[in-house]
Amino acid sequence: MTHPAPHGTHTAHEHVHVETDLAEILDLDAEVLAEHIAAVTASLPTETDPRHIVDLGCGxxxxxxxxxxxxxxxxxxxxxxxxxxxxxxxxxxxxDGVDERLRIVRADLDTPTLPDLGRPELVWASASMHHMSDPDRTLRQVRELLSPGGVFLMIELAAFPRFLPPAAPADSPGLEDRCHAAIDREHAATTSHRGADWTPKLTAAGFTIESENTRTLHVPAARNPAVTRYAHTTFTGLRTRIGRLLTPEDRTALDRLLDPESPQSLRNRDDLALRTRRTTWTTRAG
Known part of the structure; x- marks a missing residue:
């Protein structure tokens, strides 16, 4: 999945920096939620291997x-x-030794015409649809792309993942929610479809919904150490991108969380856990 920066707000150097930070976050998300991803792929309603699969917004x-x-x-x-x-x-x-079965296409999916992607039997889109300026158009394009009777699986998250308990940190309770509220305001123009009601959109695009499943995922750092790295990378990105929008008190509290020498550092906490909610729609082209 790709989370583009707001248009016109970053220099070329900053854009590369944002892309690199996001790549780290996507890798950590995949590491922490590997079991969830495997469970979703295992549930796909296919009796035989599809000949061709397309991953839209593959990250x-x-x-x-x-x-x-x-x-x-x-x-x-x-x-x-x-x-x-x-x-x-x-x-x-x-x-992984699978590169011979992989074709990579660099393309902007948020355009009136998709690149030539063939006629896949399965299309996968994880956390990419909400970035489209016109997701209804993109869903119709996916419907036209699929082979008759093909499967479209879409995953969306309601909000950014959370890592701290709601009352943490002690010197600035609710800091994480305020950080995400600030970045939501910053990105409102480019991520206005996060949390949209996708069921009627999928139906209107011509898909038959076979299943819709929302899972609340909770992975403590004690069970998976990558959670701590994920939290640190996420909070570092928040500090860089919206630190100027926070109160001095919140900036100080955030800096303490990121300071490896601080007793309040994320790396010294025993209450970190990844918390997120993700919905999966399994649909079929009519």
Whole structure:
């Protein structure tokens, strides 16, 4: 999945920096939620391996690689607009020995015409649809792309993941929610469809919904140490991007969380956990 920066707000150097930070976050999300991704791919309603799969907004390849593992006889076309993400995906595919079954396409999906992606039997889109300026158009494009009777699986998250208990940190309770509220205001123009009601949109685009499943995911750092790295990378990005919008008190509290020498550092906390809610729609083209 790709989370583009707001248009016109970053220099070329800053854009590369944002892409790199996001690539780290996507890799950490995939590491922490590997079991969830594997469970979703395992539930796909396919009796045989699809010949061709398309991953729209593939990011650094969490879904792409899971699909290649799940369907060893399939070929996957992975599409994204961020070169840093695609480079990481290519390296991972080579390391996994699946690069011969992978086609990588760099393209902006938020356009009136999709690139030539063939006629896949399965299209996967994880946390990418809400970034489209006209998601209804994109859903219609996916419907036209699919082979008759093909499967479209879409995953969306209601909000950014959370890591701290609601009353934390002690010197600034609710800091995490205020940080995310600030970044939501900053990105309102480019992520206005996060949390949209996707069921009627899918139906209007011509899909038959076979299942809709919302899961609340909770992964304590005590169970998976990558949660702490995920939290630190996320809060570092928040400090860089919206620190100026916080009160001096909140900036100080955030800096303490990021300071490895501070007793309040994220790395010294025993209450960190990834908390997120994700909804999966499994649909079929009529």
């Amino acid at each position: 650094t390849g969490a879904g792409t690689l899971a699909l290649l593992r799940r369907f060893p006889n399939s070929r996957v076309t992975a599409v994204d607009s961020a070169p840093a993400h695609l480079d990481r995906l290519r390296d991972k595919a080579v390391a």
